[in-house]
Amino acid sequence: MAMEVVIEKKEEKKEKKKRKVAWGITGSGDRLVETVEIMKEIKKQYQSEVDIRVYLSKAGDQVVKYYRLVDDLKENFERIYVEINPNSPFLAGQLQLGKFEFLLIAPATSNTVAKISMGIADSLLSNAAIMGLKAFVPFYIMPSDYEEGMIVTKLPNGRDMKLRIRKEDVEHVKKLAGMDDVFILEKPEEIHRVFKKHFKPEEGY
Numbered sequence: 001m002a003m004e005v006v007i008e009k010k011e012e013k014k015e016k017k018k019r020k021v022a023w024g025i026t027g028s029g030d031r032l033v034e035t036v037e038i039m040k041e042i043k044k045q046y047q048s049e050v051d052i053r054v055y056l057s058k059a060g061d062q063v064v065k066y067y068r069l070v071d072d073l074k075e076n077f078e079r080i081y082v083e084i085n086p087n088s089p090f091l092a093g094q095l096q097l098g099k100f101e102f103l104l105i106a107p108a109t110s111n112t113v114a115k116i117s118m119g120i121a122d123s124l125l126s127n128a129a130i131m132g133l134k135a136f137v138p139f140y141i142m143p144s145d146y147e148e149g150m151i152v153t154k155l156p157n158g159r160d161m162k163l164r165i166r167k168e169d170v171e172h173v174k175k176l177a178g179m180d181d182v183f184i185l186e187k188p189e190e191i192h193r194v195f196k197k198h199f200k201p202e203e204g205y
């Protein structure tokens, strides 16, 4: 066997051994840009060990377009899937089969947070989270509506907008925090800790 073929086969094997992470993006503009930046850094830090697959809710697909993040995502992540219905792509099934180390939804809209908190599995990412939890798959979520009060969020045109975080939305976050295998993240920077907990970063990081 030629040397190149041996090396290629070894590379393929290495590639196959990568552990997968499912990263869900919902239709939340709040801290979306910051989250994408962090995920790009993380991808570099763990590239030989981790394969990050991106799953966009229908609204997520719309919102990444508004924030002009489509090219950025495509350049950095090879596999990007868009919601067709709760079971297509069949992320829930893949999570239950243990194909992923964990599911991360960041950022998560108040809509998706409420659905998961109430056990409503009628969208791609709420279904993935709930079905994954039934199979003990760790679930990390960064809600856009984390703490009651006023926030300033960035619009796609760069302007600031003040919004009220409602106590009803925060109550859903609190309910999620009490569920087994659910971990709430407050800020995009905390995603670093999640990967560190599960994987070893490349040398130099």
Ligand SMILES: Cc1cc2nc3c(=O)[nH]c(=O)nc-3n(C[C@H](O)[C@H](O)[C@H](O)COP(=O)(O)O)c2cc1C
Residues within 6 Å of the ligand: 025, 026, 027, 028, 029, 030, 057, 058, 059, 060, 063, 066, 108, 109, 110, 111, 112, 123, 144, 153, 156
């Ligand atoms: C530009 C834009 C930004 C949005 N930002 C947020 C947000 O920060 N938080 C939120 O809860 N919903 C936000 N929404 C509304 C959600 O996209 C909407 O509730 C949608 O139904 C959520 O669906 P999903 O949870 O399946 O992604 C935004 C919508 C648009 C068009």
